[in-house]
Amino acid sequence: MKTKKIAVYPGSFDPITNGHLDIIVRGLRMFDELIVLVAYNPNKSSLFSVEERMDLIRLVTQDLDGRLRVDCSSGLLVDYAKSQGANVILRGLRAVSDFEYEFQMALINRRLNRDVETVFLMTGYQWFYTSSNLIKEAAGLGGSVKGLVPDVVLERLEEKFRTR
Ligand code: PNS
Numbered sequence: 001m002k003t004k005k006i007a008v009y010p011g012s013f014d015p016i017t018n019g020h021l022d023i024i025v026r027g028l029r030m031f032d033e034l035i036v037l038v039a040y041n042p043n044k045s046s047l048f049s050v051e052e053r054m055d056l057i058r059l060v061t062q063d064l065d066g067r068l069r070v071d072c073s074s075g076l077l078v079d080y081a082k083s084q085g086a087n088v089i090l091r092g093l094r095a096v097s098d099f100e101y102e103f104q105m106a107l108i109n110r111r112l113n114r115d116v117e118t119v120f121l122m123t124g125y126q127w128f129y130t131s132s133n134l135i136k137e138a139a140g141l142g143g144s145v146k147g148l149v150p151d152v153v154l155e156r157l158e159e160k161f162r163t164r
Helices: 018-030 050-060 077-083 096-112 132-140 151-162
Strands: 006-011 033-039 068-073 088-093 117-122
Touching: 006 018, 006 077, 018 033, 018 088, 018 117, 033 050, 033 077, 050 068, 050 151, 077 088, 077 096, 088 096, 096 117, 132 151
Parallel strands: 006 033, 006 088, 033 068, 088 117
Antiparallel strands: none
């Protein structure tokens, strides 16, 4: 019997962007199941709560097929992957500047669990220079980030900064 290929796509997703969504859609073509994991550090501050981030991910992926799950964890990523029977960590790579950090993470994760492989997808060129942090900064200063995030995320960002 063929074993299911389950991948975990971890990130802060504060908030989810169109770049993340692109990786999710492409990841679903490669794996039997994809778990989008909000990996959070309780000591780190974020704009959106873990529940809000998971909610937004669910909202913007609701039309994708049922092989996608959304979850959260504050523990070690490789331990989470093992608990789900996943042997792949999926990450998107943008500019060369991502490379060193991603390389370090892939190496430490491999050291922690050699059964889990990190797989990288090059981001779509439209999303090459965007990140959740830059999007938050621009939106917080009143700049338009339309087209960089799904419309519902745009609304939530506007709400957040209106009520601050
Ligand atoms: O979207 P980000 O902020 O670039 O994602 C980074 C993330 C959440 C994937 C990374 O910090 C992570 O894997 N955190 C979970 C804790 C962990 O296992 N760290 C790596 C080994 S020390």
